[in-house]
Amino acid sequence: MNFIPVNEPLLNGNEKKYLNECIDSGWISSDGHFVKKFEKDFSAHCGQKYGIAVANGSVAIDVAVRALKEKYNWHDDDEVIAPTFTIISSVQSIIYNRLKPVFIECDPITWNIDTSKIESFITPKTRAIMVVHIYGLPTDMQPVFDLAKKYDLKIIEDAAQAHGQTYRDMKCGAMGCVSTFSFYANKHVTTGEGGMILTSDEEIFEKCNYLKNLCFLPDNRFVHNDLGWNFRMSNIQAAVGVAQLERFGEFIKIKKRMGKKYQELLSDIPARLPAAKTDYAENHYWVFGIVLNDDVKFNAKTAMKKLFEKGVGTRPFFYPMHRQPIFEKMNLSDNVSRPVSERLYERGFYLPSGLALTDDQIEIVSKTVREIF
Amino acid sequence: MNFIPVNEPLLNGNEKKYLNECIDSGWISSDGHFVKKFEKDFSAHCGQKYGIAVANGSVAIDVAVRALKEKYNWHDDDEVIAPTFTIISSVQSIIYNRLKPVFIECDPITWNIDTSKIESFITPKTRAIMVVHIYGLPTDMQPVFDLAKKYDLKIIEDAAQAHGQTYRDMKCGAMGCVSTFSFYANKHVTTGEGGMILTSDEEIFEKCNYLKNLCFLPDNRFVHNDLGWNFRMSNIQAAVGVAQLERFGEFIKIKKRMGKKYQELLSDIPARLPAAKTDYAENHYWVFGIVLNDDVKFNAKTAMKKLFEKGVGTRPFFYPMHRQPIFEKMNLSDNVSRPVSERLYERGFYLPSGLALTDDQIEIVSKTVREIF
Numbered sequence: 001m002n003f004i005p006v007n008e009p010l011l012n013g014n015e016k017k018y019l020n021e022c023i024d025s026g027w028i029s030s031d032g033h034f035v036k037k038f039e040k041d042f043s044a045h046c047g048q049k050y051g052i053a054v055a056n057g058s059v060a061i062d063v064a065v066r067a068l069k070e071k072y073n074w075h076d077d078d079e080v081i082a083p084t085f086t087i088i089s090s091v092q093s094i095i096y097n098r099l100k101p102v103f104i105e106c107d108p109i110t111w112n113i114d115t116s117k118i119e120s121f122i123t124p125k126t127r128a129i130m131v132v133h134i135y136g137l138p139t140d141m142q143p144v145f146d147l148a149k150k151y152d153l154k155i156i157e158d159a160a161q162a163h164g165q166t167y168r169d170m171k172c173g174a175m176g177c178v179s180t181f182s183f184y185a186n187k188h189v190t191t192g193e194g195g196m197i198l199t200s201d202e203e204i205f206e207k208c209n210y211l212k213n214l215c216f217l218p219d220n221r222f223v224h225n226d227l228g229w230n231f232r233m234s235n236i237q238a239a240v241g242v243a244q245l246e247r248f249g250e251f252i253k254i255k256k257r258m259g260k261k262y263q264e265l266l267s268d269i270p271a272r273l274p275a276a277k278t279d280y281a282e283n284h285y286w287v288f289g290i291v292l293n294d295d296v297k298f299n300a301k302t303a304m305k306k307l308f309e310k311g312v313g314t315r316p317f318f319y320p321m322h323r324q325p326i327f328e329k330m331n332l333s334d335n336v337s338r339p340v341s342e343r344l345y346e347r348g349f350y351l352p353s354g355l356a357l358t359d360d361q362i363e364i365v366s367k368t369v370r371e372i373f
Numbered sequence: 374m375n376f377i378p379v380n381e382p383l384l385n386g387n388e389k390k391y392l393n394e395c396i397d398s399g400w401i402s403s404d405g406h407f408v409k410k411f412e413k414d415f416s417a418h419c420g421q422k423y424g425i426a427v428a429n430g431s432v433a434i435d436v437a438v439r440a441l442k443e444k445y446n447w448h449d450d451d452e453v454i455a456p457t458f459t460i461i462s463s464v465q466s467i468i469y470n471r472l473k474p475v476f477i478e479c480d481p482i483t484w485n486i487d488t489s490k491i492e493s494f495i496t497p498k499t500r501a502i503m504v505v506h507i508y509g510l511p512t513d514m515q516p517v518f519d520l521a522k523k524y525d526l527k528i529i530e531d532a533a534q535a536h537g538q539t540y541r542d543m544k545c546g547a548m549g550c551v552s553t554f555s556f557y558a559n560k561h562v563t564t565g566e567g568g569m570i571l572t573s574d575e576e577i578f579e580k581c582n583y584l585k586n587l588c589f590l591p592d593n594r595f596v597h598n599d600l601g602w603n604f605r606m607s608n609i610q611a612a613v614g615v616a617q618l619e620r621f622g623e624f625i626k627i628k629k630r631m632g633k634k635y636q637e638l639l640s641d642i643p644a645r646l647p648a649a650k651t652d653y654a655e656n657h658y659w660v661f662g663i664v665l666n667d668d669v670k671f672n673a674k675t676a677m678k679k680l681f682e683k684g685v686g687t688r689p690f691f692y693p694m695h696r697q698p699i700f701e702k703m704n705l706s707d708n709v710s711r712p713v714s715e716r717l718y719e720r721g722f723y724l725p726s727g728l729a730l731t732d733d734q735i736e737i738v739s740k741t742v743r744e745i746f
Contacts, residue, residue: 008399009399009401011396011399011401015396016392016393016396019389019392019393019396019609020389020392020393022565023384023388023389023392026381026382026384026729028382028384028558028563028564028565028613029557029558029559029563029565029566030565030566031558055428055429055566055603055604056428056603056605057603058587058602058603059602059603087595088587088588088595088597088600089587089603092600095600096600184402185401185402185404186402190401190402191401191607192395192401192402192403192607192608192609192610193402193403193428193603193605193606193607193610214431214461214462215461215699220689220692221688221689222460222461222689222690222691222692222718223692223697223698224461224692224697224698224699225698225699225702226699227461227465227468227469227699229431229432230428230429230430230431230432230462230566231428232429232566233566234564234565234566234610235565236392236565236609236610236613237565237566237607237609237610240401240609315594316593316594316595317595318595319593319595319596319597324596324597325596325597325598326588326597326598326599326600329598345595356399
């Protein structure tokens with residue numbers, strides 16, 4: 001049995017060539033020219049002025065939130081609105097910056113933050129709305145723009161799962177005061193581990209560069225006026241990113257074709273498939289998630305186990321933030337149910353979705369999925 | 374004029390081959406087999422049971438200190454003894470873990486922590502002594518072992534600058550309850566950016582692996598009982614490390630030969646050179662530092678400027694921790710002078726010391742250094 005992994009990247013462009021250039025030139029640290037090129041090219045693709053490459057997508061958010069907090073003089077315990085259905089990285093950056101996350105239910109169709117539920121959670125202490133585009137379909141941004149304007153809030157955009165995606169005619173990654181990306185191996189554009197912060201605000205750009213490099217001073221390296229982190233991306237990571245970015249358009253097309261094929265092959269299974277489109281975007285299918293119908297007698301965990309035994313890798317959906325044991329311990333949980341996201345966790349998981357997935361493999365996966373029902 | 378940079382690594386072994394293997398196999402994230410191999414081989418070289426590869430040397434200390442604090446139930450504001458003459462990374466890990474650093478003067482000959490000055494700073498709240506082997510010469514560990522035993526303190530060993538070094542018959546990196554390394558491009562063994570935690574304590578090993586991977590649970594990935602970080606090392610970083618490690622012995626020999634050559638060529642300049650050896654170790658010359666004599670009319674900053682203008686790259690010595698503006702702001706500074714380390718900063722800097730430095734370049738550098746006096 002050939003196991004089909006949940007993700008395999010496509011690395012058959014200039015990745016080797018550029019890596020070899022790093023080795024030949026001796027530039028492997030964060031000072032190399034691929035880092036600058038990757039920052040420039042990726043930010044240009046996304047329509048923001050500045051890019052700050054970092055070690056991964058999780059630390060990208062840590063730096064982004066801190067830069068915002070400092071620029072706008074937010075106080076400790078000020079509040080940031082965030083979706084409950086997301087990865088912990090989005091939310092822990094709020095907490096690590098001594099701000100308070102406020103968890104919002106998600107939409108049952110798009111799985112993104114339910115924008116109709118945001119306003120009632122806004123208080124005088126709210127400073128920002130963090131949106132996280134989920135699994136390849138953007139958040140409905142217009143209501144977010146409207147609320148941000150009405151209440152003078154900043155937008156933090158976690159676009160890790162929405163490379164190259166657009167909301168109407170706006171690019172994902174260009175809609176936040178700061179926007180962040182991950183280039184983990186399962187992302188459209190990968191550097192193995194890697195991340196980037198985008199902004200068009202020069203002050204935030206400079207602050208992020210300062211914070212990610214241990215707050216070294218250019219003219220007096222080891223004297224510190226602040227504490228930062230070493231969150232630098234290396235030139236070898238960026239070399240892979242530059243090669244990947246050359247094929248950005250092609251990769252998006254591949255993902256969309258895969259998603260379409262899964263949609264066709266799985267149209268009649270007793271599960272909800274991703275929304276193929278909304279009135280503001282077509283799905284890019286970063287991953288192809290399915291959510292078991294109520295009449296299916298087993299839950300996602302069992303389904304994933306069955307599929308694993310039949311040679312198909314899967315990954316569970318996010319566990320909602322308002323239910324995390326760590327947040328209960330930290331008194332960050334309000335004990336109010338958010339049933340849509342709770343059900344998504346119980347009933348949802350995603351199928352092999354990597355760029356190296358072949359049509360034959362999609363057919364095998366789909367056939368296997370049908371068999372478990 | 375050909376500028377001689379302060380560091381250029383040597384990457385002419387199997388680096389390309391292993392990087393190409395990563396690309397061919399598709400394993401570029403932290404899950405790849407080079408990560409496991411690098412952890413196994415490097416920890417074996419250093420004589421500790423377990424290695425935990427991370428994104429860089431700074432975050433290695435963050436994870437190491439947290440693992441110790443949690444295992445031994447240290448309280449917030451408990452104290453950790455640390456050298457004042459070190460990089461900020463060592464000390465900020467103490468602060469980020471809500472512990473209090475206590476800064477100790479350094480020795481004028483070895484530039485390491487002055488072990489005779491530690492005991493008077495030990496209080497009932499002291500929990501650990503952090504040693505940082507400076508510039509390739511180990512700390513005098515016996516007094517540290519004695520104090521650790523007498524007061525029941527843990528030893529945290531920052532061995533970033535002492536790859537392959539020994540203290541008497543003990544390996545650097547094997548003397549701490551936790552020991553940490555950096556594989557930045559200027560280190561003996563480099564991965565561009567990279568780091569590792571070593572320990573022989575299984576509980577700490579498991580805790581570090583858990584903390585560095587966002588506290589994901591193996592059987593329930595997205596449910597979190599704790600908050601961690603994404604501090605993972607990628608397979609492409611580790612691939613470079615594995616290739617480097619194959620030449621570990623050779624690299625140490627090169628560095629020692631370079632140091633010896635500098636010692637010969639600079640023996641009569643009006644500056645203190647590194648101690649070639651002590652009664653417990655021979656210098657490995659991670660970098661070749663010099664400290665201007667008092668009768669030299671200019672300070673390190675001016676000397677570095679003169680050398681830069683003549684085509685020689687240098688880097689300043691560390692600015693002592695007890696004088697950092699950020700620690701004064703945070704009330705972590707006691708306003709007591711530590712004149713040895715203060716003088717080292719004013720008068721010290723280091724010369725080009727990378728593994729790719731040729732004998733001819735060492736001669737040019739030495740000639741240029743002699744010219745500035």
